[in-house]
Amino acid sequence: MEITKDFVVEQLKKQISNIKNNIKEEIIGTVIEIGDGIAKISGIDDAMMSEMLEFQTEKEKIYGVVLNLEDGQVGSIVLGDYRKIKAGDSVKCTRKILSIPAGENIIGRVVNPLGEAIDGRGEIETDKFYPVEKIAPGVIERESVNEPIQTGIKMIDSIIPIGKGQRELIIGDRQTGKTAIAIDTIINQKGQNVKCIYVAIGQKKSKIANILERLEKSGAMEYTTIVLASASDPASLLYIAPYSGCAMAEYFLDKGEDVLIVYDDLSKHAVAYRELALLLRRPPGREAYPGDVFYLHSRLLERSCKLSKEFGAGSITALPIIETQASDVSAYIPTNVISITDGQIYLESDLFNQGQRPAINAGLSVSRVGSSAQIKAMKHVAGKMKLEAAQYRELAAFAQFGSDLDEETKKKLERGKRLMEIFKQDQYSPSNIINQIAIFFSLINGLLDDVEVNKIKEFESGLSNYLEINGGNIAKEIKKTKDLNDELSEELKQTILSYKNSI
C-alpha cells in the first residue's frame, strides 16, 4: 500500500514539473455589447481580421471570430451560446486564425463545425489543426480534371460526367431529390479509396439522423464524415460549417488522397451569412445580401482542386447544393453559384412528378469539364447518348400532335423512350460502370429495340446478373484498359445476345 502511495505522489510530481507555467503578456478587451450572436468588443486595438477570440465567462471559455475591425471597437461572431456572455466580460486575443482539428480519426464521425464530436461516441483525438480559411491552391499546383468520379447514377455518369477535382452544382426546388443524388454518390464511393465529407448546413437533425442511418447501412460511414450545423445552431456556426468541412478535406488532400465533399445547402449558408452581415451593420445589397456574398462562395469552391503529381496528386471534388424557390434559377444566389461551378445538375419537380427519377433535366444540366472526365469505354458509348436524348426530347414534343410519322422518326422515338427508361433509377441503388456500359452499349447498338419499354428494367437487372456470371473477362478488360476496342465490343455484343436468347 505504502509503495503505491509513493508511486502516485511521484507520478503527480513528475507531471506537475512537466507543466510549464509560461507567463505571457496578454491582450485583453471588454465586451461592450452582446446580442444575436454578435459581440462588440472594445480595447483590443491590434486584433487581426478573422482572429480567434476567447470570451472568458464565469464557467467556460467561448470562442469567437473577428469579422469587423472598426474605429475603437471590434465586431465578432460568437461560436457557441452567446447568452452566457455578459457585457463587461473580458475577451482575450489568441493571435491565431480559427483552426479546427483534422486527421484520420474524424472519419466515420458526426462533428460540429468546430470539430467537436456530437455523435456521443467520445472525444476525437487528433494532433493536427487546419485553418478554417485558407487560400486555394494556385495555378502551378493544379492539373486539369482528367479522372472520373463515378456517381453510380447512369444519367450523370453518361451525359453529365463529373471528374475528380470538379465542382458540380446540384440545383432544384425542394423535394426534387437533390440530397438523394449526393448521398447516392457517397454510397457509390465504397471501395474507390475516396474520402467523403457531408456538410449539412441548416438541416433538420431528423434528416441527418436518416442519412446517417442510411450511410451506416450501406457501409459508407467507413470513409465518411458528417459535419453538422443544424437549423437550431447559431448563424455563426452555419457560416463556418462549409469552410471547416473543407479544412478537414484539405488534410486528406495534403496526403495526396481524393476527397468528395457535399455542401448541403449553400442557399441556407448565404442566408446565415446575410443574418450575420446585417447584425454587424454591413450595408445590404440585392435581396439584402451583403456585397461580398459572391466572394463568400467563390473562395469556398475555389478550394476544390485537382493537384498535379508533383504536389501529391490529391483532389477535392465538391458537390454544392442550391435550393431554388419555384424553379427560379435567376435569383441572386443560384446565378452566383452557377457561374462559380464547373456545371450544374438541374432537377425539376415536373419530371419528378412524372416519375422520371432522378428528375434530371438533361437539356439544362451540363458539365463544363465534359468527356475528359470519362474513361474511354464510357466515352465510346455515351458520346451518342447526349445526341440521342436531345433528339428524343425534340421529337417527343413534336409527336404530341399525333400526326403521321415516318419510319425513321418512329424509330428514334421508340429508342428515346427506352433511353428514358434506362435513365430511371431507384434511390440508394448505384449502378457500377460495367453495367452502365453494357446497358448503354445495348441501346446504341439497337439490341433493345425489340424489348418492350416496360420490360427494360427487368432486362437491365437480368443483364447485370448475367454479366456477373458470364462476363468476367469483359469486366476485367474494361477495368484494365479502360477502353472498349473492336474486339471487346464484339465480345460484349455476343454476351448480350446470348443473354437475350436465354430469356
Add this chain to the structure above:
Amino acid sequence: MQKISEKKYALALFRSLENKDQKHTEEIIKNFIILLDKNNKLSVIDKIIEEFEKIHNTENQIIDVETITATEMNDTQKKDVKKFILEKTNSKTINITHNISKKILGGIIIKYGDRIIDSSIKNKLNNLKIELLK
C-alpha cells in the same frame, strides 16, 4: 453635414492647446466650451475629456498602470515593477496605482493599456488545473 465625433473634438482641442502658455490656454478652453454649447455637445463632455486624456497620454508617452498584489509591496519591489514597465513599453512617464486583493493569493498582476501580465498564484493554479484535467 457629417456629425463631429467626440474624438474629433478632443483632438481639435489638443492640437489648439499645443505649445500655448497659461493665458492662451484659458481663453481657448473658454472658447471651446462656448462651441460645445452652440453645437449642443455639452452633454457628452465626459466622453470628450476621456478622449482628450487618451490623446494626451499617447502624445506624451504616458501610460496608466495598475498593479494588483496580495500584500503591500515594499519600495524596492515597487521600483523594480516601475523599471520593468518602463523598459517593456518604451514610455517616458507612468502613473502607477497599486491595488491589493487577497483573491489572487500571491504573485502580481500588471495591467496597462489593453495588455495584461497575469503572474498571480491563482492564475497559475488555474492553468495547472486545466493541464491536469487534460
